[in-house]
Structures are given as C-alpha cells and as structure tokens.
Amino acid sequence: MTCRSISILGATGSIGASTLDLIRRQREQWRVVALTANGNAADLARLAREFGAELAVVADESALPALREALADSGIEAAGGADALVAAASLEADITVAAIVGCAGLAPTMAAIEQGRTVALANKEALVSAGDVMTAAVARHGTTLLPVDSEHNAIFQCLAGNDPAHVRSITLTASGGPFRDWSVQQLAAATPAQAVKHPNWDMGAKISVDSATMFNKGLELIEAHHLFPVGLDKLRIVVHPQSVVHSMVEYRDGSTLAQLGPSDMRVPIASCLAWPQRMDTPCDPLDLAALGELTFRAPDEDRFPATRLCRQAAEAGGAAPAVLNAANEIAVAAFLAGHLPFTRIAVMVEETLGCYAPGAPVSLGDVIAIDAEARSAARRLMELA
Amino acid sequence: MTCRSISILGATGSIGASTLDLIRRQREQWRVVALTANGNAADLARLAREFGAELAVVADESALPALREALADSGIEAAGGADALVAAASLEADITVAAIVGCAGLAPTMAAIEQGRTVALANKEALVSAGDVMTAAVARHGTTLLPVDSEHNAIFQCLAGNDPAHVRSITLTASGGPFRDWSVQQLAAATPAQAVKHPNWDMGAKISVDSATMFNKGLELIEAHHLFPVGLDKLRIVVHPQSVVHSMVEYRDGSTLAQLGPSDMRVPIASCLAWPQRMDTPCDPLDLAALGELTFRAPDEDRFPATRLCRQAAEAGGAAPAVLNAANEIAVAAFLAGHLPFTRIAVMVEETLGCYAPGAPVSLGDVIAIDAEARSAARRLMELA
Numbered sequence: 001m002t003c004r005s006i007s008i009l010g011a012t013g014s015i016g017a018s019t020l021d022l023i024r025r026q027r028e029q030w031r032v033v034a035l036t037a038n039g040n041a042a043d044l045a046r047l048a049r050e051f052g053a054e055l056a057v058v059a060d061e062s063a064l065p066a067l068r069e070a071l072a073d074s075g076i077e078a079a080g081g082a083d084a085l086v087a088a089a090s091l092e093a094d095i096t097v098a099a100i101v102g103c104a105g106l107a108p109t110m111a112a113i114e115q116g117r118t119v120a121l122a123n124k125e126a127l128v129s130a131g132d133v134m135t136a137a138v139a140r141h142g143t144t145l146l147p148v149d150s151e152h153n154a155i156f157q158c159l160a161g162n163d164p165a166h167v168r169s170i171t172l173t174a175s176g177g178p179f180r181d182w183s184v185q186q187l188a189a190a191t192p193a194q195a196v197k198h199p200n201w202d203m204g205a206k207i208s209v210d211s212a213t214m215f216n217k218g219l220e221l222i223e224a225h226h227l228f229p230v231g232l233d234k235l236r237i238v239v240h241p242q243s244v245v246h247s248m249v250e251y252r253d254g255s256t257l258a259q260l261g262p263s264d265m266r267v268p269i270a271s272c273l274a275w276p277q278r279m280d281t282p283c284d285p286l287d288l289a290a291l292g293e294l295t296f297r298a299p300d301e302d303r304f305p306a307t308r309l310c311r312q313a314a315e316a317g318g319a320a321p322a323v324l325n326a327a328n329e330i331a332v333a334a335f336l337a338g339h340l341p342f343t344r345i346a347v348m349v350e351e352t353l354g355c356y357a358p359g360a361p362v363s364l365g366d367v368i369a370i371d372a373e374a375r376s377a378a379r380r381l382m383e384l385a
Numbered sequence: 386m387t388c389r390s391i392s393i394l395g396a397t398g399s400i401g402a403s404t405l406d407l408i409r410r411q412r413e414q415w416r417v418v419a420l421t422a423n424g425n426a427a428d429l430a431r432l433a434r435e436f437g438a439e440l441a442v443v444a445d446e447s448a449l450p451a452l453r454e455a456l457a458d459s460g461i462e463a464a465g466g467a468d469a470l471v472a473a474a475s476l477e478a479d480i481t482v483a484a485i486v487g488c489a490g491l492a493p494t495m496a497a498i499e500q501g502r503t504v505a506l507a508n509k510e511a512l513v514s515a516g517d518v519m520t521a522a523v524a525r526h527g528t529t530l531l532p533v534d535s536e537h538n539a540i541f542q543c544l545a546g547n548d549p550a551h552v553r554s555i556t557l558t559a560s561g562g563p564f565r566d567w568s569v570q571q572l573a574a575a576t577p578a579q580a581v582k583h584p585n586w587d588m589g590a591k592i593s594v595d596s597a598t599m600f601n602k603g604l605e606l607i608e609a610h611h612l613f614p615v616g617l618d619k620l621r622i623v624v625h626p627q628s629v630v631h632s633m634v635e636y637r638d639g640s641t642l643a644q645l646g647p648s649d650m651r652v653p654i655a656s657c658l659a660w661p662q663r664m665d666t667p668c669d670p671l672d673l674a675a676l677g678e679l680t681f682r683a684p685d686e687d688r689f690p691a692t693r694l695c696r697q698a699a700e701a702g703g704a705a706p707a708v709l710n711a712a713n714e715i716a717v718a719a720f721l722a723g724h725l726p727f728t729r730i731a732v733m734v735e736e737t738l739g740c741y742a743p744g745a746p747v748s749l750g751d752v753i754a755i756d757a758e759a760r761s762a763a764r765r766l767m768e769l770a
Binding site: 157158160161162163166168169171238239240245248250251252253254255256257258259260261262264266267268270271274276277278279280281283284285286288289291292293294295296297298 | 542543545546547548551553554556623624625630633635636637638639640641642643644645646647649651652653655656659661662663664665666668669670671673674676677678679680681682683
C-alpha cells in the first residue's frame, strides 16, 4: 500500500482520537499533514509530535502561545484562529477528516470540500446547516464525501453497487438514548449528568444530549436527506436499543441491506479511511448468538418531538435546518449549564423556528449569517422564557 | 427495458412457480424459451401455453404422450427424457433458472452453465455433488452464476462491491426448522407430516425434511464454500428462528453487512432476474418495529448432527459431498415413505460416508457415477439396518 496523506480537523475530540488510533496501527502507511483542535494546546501538541504532523492549529487564538511553546524545537508549524483553521483544511491531503463539533466546523469543512479530494464527514451540523450549499460544492469540486456517522456510513455501505433509483426506503436506527423509557414527567427533571451517560456509545457532551433528546437522530435524518437524495418520504427512523444494526436500505424487490457492528466509531472511520478497500480494526467479531436478541420499535414523537421538528425543517428546506441546528446548539449549551430544563430544548428550537424564518442561503456567508442570527434569536427567547 | 429470454428447468415446482409469478407481472419484458418439469404434463402444458414457451420438456419420458396431447395445436414443441432435458438447458437464453430438485438437475444444470450466459442456481444438490467440476465449468465458460437460495443470494448481495479478500466471516442463518426446540426423544418419533410443516417457508417435501434435519443448512454450507471461496474456517451458521436476516458477511474492519427480507422466494429470485439492477416484487415492506425482535442462538450439533457431517464432508472434499448428498436423498425418501425414523437420516448418511469413499470426480460422468453408487450403498445399508 502506498503512503496516503491525511488531515484531521478536530483531532483532540472523540472522532479524532479514534481516527488517530487507527492510524497509529498502520503508522507507516500515513503522512499526517494537519491536526487541529479547539483550545486544547497540550493534547494537540502531544499528538502533533507523536504523528509528525506538519501543522497544528488551535481554533481559539488565545491558546496559540501555549501551542507554540509546546511545539518549540519540534519543527511543527503552529497556528491559531479561524483563518488558520480554514488554511489547514485547505492543505492538500488525500483524505481530510472533518470532525469539528457544531457549526464551528462549517468553514473548515467547506474548505476541505473545495480541495476536491476526499472528505470523511463527521460534522453533521455542517451538512445540516449548509445543506444544498455544501452538496453543491461537493458536486462542483468533484469531491468524494464519505459519511463517518455510524448510521450514514451504514447506509453508504448498504448502497454500494446499487442504483439509488431502486431504493424503496432508508431506515436510520436510533438507540433511543438514555431516556428511551422515561415518562414525560421524568424527562422534565432530567439532569445534564444523566443526559450525557449514553447507554451504547462513548461520545462528547453535546452529541450525548442530542441523543437523549433524539435531536441527534433528527439531524441525521436531515443529513441523510442531503447525502442520499432519495426523497424525505423514503427516510424512516426505528428505535433499536442495542445499536447493533446501524442503519438499513430497502430496495424495490423487498431486499433490505443492513450494516451491523460494534458501538465503536473506529468501524465507520476505518470504512472511510480504507474506502473502497477495507482495513483491519481491533474490534471483536460480531457474535449474534451471544447477543441473543435485537429489538425494534417505532419512535415516540410525543415524548421526543425532535425528529418531527427536524423532518418539518427538512421539508421546509431553505434556512430552516440551519435555524433549527443553531437553536438546538444554544439550547443544549443552556441545558448543560443548568439554565434550561431538558424538555424545553425542543420547545426552544420550535419557538426559534417560529420567530426567525430567513430566506434560503445561497453561500457559505449566508449560512454563517443565518447561524449567527438564529443563535441570537434563540438566546433572546431563552432570556425571555 | 429490452426483452430478455429465459428458460426454467423445474417450472412446475415451488421456485418455478415463484419465477413465473414475477415474469407474469412484467410479461412483455420476457421471452420464455424452455420450461421443463419432472412428470406433471398437465401443469407444464398449461404454463407453456400461458407464457408462450417455445419448448416444454418432461424428464419422465412416460409423461410425454400426455404432454404432446395437452400441447396439441399450440405450436409449442414437446419433448421428454433426460437427453431432451439437457437439450432444453442448452438452448440459448439470457438467463436459465436451474431449479430441478436433487441430483436429477445435475446434467441439465451443467448444460446451462456451458452456455456461458447467466444461470440462476436454485439446485443446491447439483453444486454440492459436482463441486469443483461445476465451478471449473463456470470459470471455463465465463458463466455468471447467481445464487437463488435465500441465504446465498443474501451473501451475494452483501459481497457486492467488496473484495472477498477483506471477508472475516460469512454467517448463514438457519431457522432451525420445525423441530428446533424438540428433544432427542421427540425427534426420534418425528413423522413425515410434522417434518414437512416448515414454520417460515412454504417449500417442497424434500427440502422441508432437510430443513428439519439441518441437512439443508449443511448443504448450504458446502454450497457457500463453492460459491464464495473464502475458506471453510470463515463459514459460520447461526440459528435465527424468524428467518428475517437471510445471511451476513463480516469484513475485516468489523462491518457486517446483512440482507433481510420476507420469507418469500420471489425476493431472491427477483434479485437474480434483474441483477445487477432491481425489479419490483409484490412483497410487503419490512417492518421491524412490527416484528419487534430478532433472535439468534448457536446451533446444537448434538441434536442436529447434519451441519457437522456436512462441514466434515466439505473439509474432506473430493467425492465426500456427493456421497453425503446422495445418501441424504435416499434417507429422506425412506423417511418420507415411513421406512426410516427421523433421527436415523443423519446416521445413515454418516454410515454411507464411512463405507463408500471413492476418489475425487473430475468430470460430470464421474459425479453421476459416484452419485449412483452412493445411492446404492445407502440403500444397501438401509436394508441391512
């Protein structure tokens, strides 16, 4: 195998760590171009040294002095700030892993796409907000967009070699999150500590809360709508508590293809890194006899209205998904800070959508402006609430 | 879509009926070349008239006068006997469905393969017995061999677009048959009527008994060994009573692809007829939430030794699978006729393998001779028993 070059946007996060774990196992096959982090200069410098990165970038410029110090005499270039992040994403790399959480990843992800090479996309918010703006850039630059999210990666695998015209439906599986069986009363009193304890996946705080509200699944529905344009009416969600089946594609002949695997992000990441080949991961083989059973049930949109809101935003199109996503990020931050009850997250999102309805974005600048304005609108609503 | 030509060997059986049901739904897209049956002249003539077949053949020559009479003035050619069957299989057709049950299908299936076009193989015994002789013919004639068996069709779909070198394991699912939860004592007293009542599939008597003994799964293991040469050590069996997951392929990265669908042979047959495209079937969409749960358990080779015997025969290679298959056909016939207890089927097969061990076949003639000799050996053993 020839050596391939890689950049990781969001190297100190959970996806970054899993990606680097895989690279570490076949170190000689990869050249690490750029690694970026938000503000964790110490971890970033350590990783940059370990992997011999050419460039390390902190998004938070105030962390740049610490990064410079930690990289002194290493020969690794250090940079900081939003423009440096975009510059890092623009560096030529065979594959760029776009794993910055939330809308902060929007501009660097777009810069990576504009390289016209391969982008492994783990930042679902970027695709949700930028939507058509991003998919148009993918088409214009001939970029290969590989989905890292376990559900979308599953769908991508299940579509391989098939014509999307033959798809009858695509079903995203949802664990249902830690509050799957909670009553509305229990949900109203849910704490941040309870919400970030996901039953199956070890994830960051924001995505864990999204999993608890089912906004994660709703955002994934919007993401799937852009990645696999078969029509919203063909996109389904089923609750599958064991998270073994990661998603499914049903074809017109009645064949359903499903991808199954452990709850380990190294599996979909490996699928992206090696695509269209496969690479080893240290994950245990699937043992269905030991698991015994896989269960499925319909989602309950009364207790978890997020998937309904997301579907409506996707149907409305234009700016609605960007507004929904921005409002959700603000509401989740408020919940994590103890300023908003759990069940108010969806309410705040719905109210933000009701009071701020701009026209469809046509450029990245539009998306960023809508995102900022939606955040302000959400904050105003929450101060009033 | 341009019109395609098709021949169906075994048109009056269960696979033949399902195939013709699909053809009936897109009648204008197909030209039916040849239809064959064993001895059911009336049904064959009716189908040949309905589908405007060019040729109708009964394997049993004594049924030819009845076929001739039923086809009088139809313009459809009638023929009978083993040679006519091979001649029918040799007629040029874009796709030939090889669905004759048991070793009677061996010569016609080989004739269809020698056309060098596409063969949809539903006759697992032919591949089990002829093994390397058949796969060598497939390679020599550049034939596309599409598996109709729901399990192998599932595996075929799960391998699409993937390099077999990346396969970690292939898992065949088994319903476990009607006696899945029976004790050894109950099994010893099982009647033919009980054995042919399959919980999930509506099938012929021979294959239903094979499902009850698990010989069906064992023969499928041998079949998979020839169709997907990843190595016997990578072939697994898991009991899955609901028969929703038809089989699975696990890759080196920890991704498992599975094909799911209804217990309706029209799904895998449609997959073969339309391959590499897809066609509509009248099957209901999969509703996992309504199904609720899928369960899995390890097979019990103490109560059901057939899969162990089949794996051993595949490992031994050469003539062993042909001997095993022939002995099983004789033992099943004896069981259905009330002359052999259910639990003696596997015993007779094992004993036949023990007393008749010819060299590896190198031609179809060898396979047919081994098959005949193994049947005689099995019959002798049963008369002694």
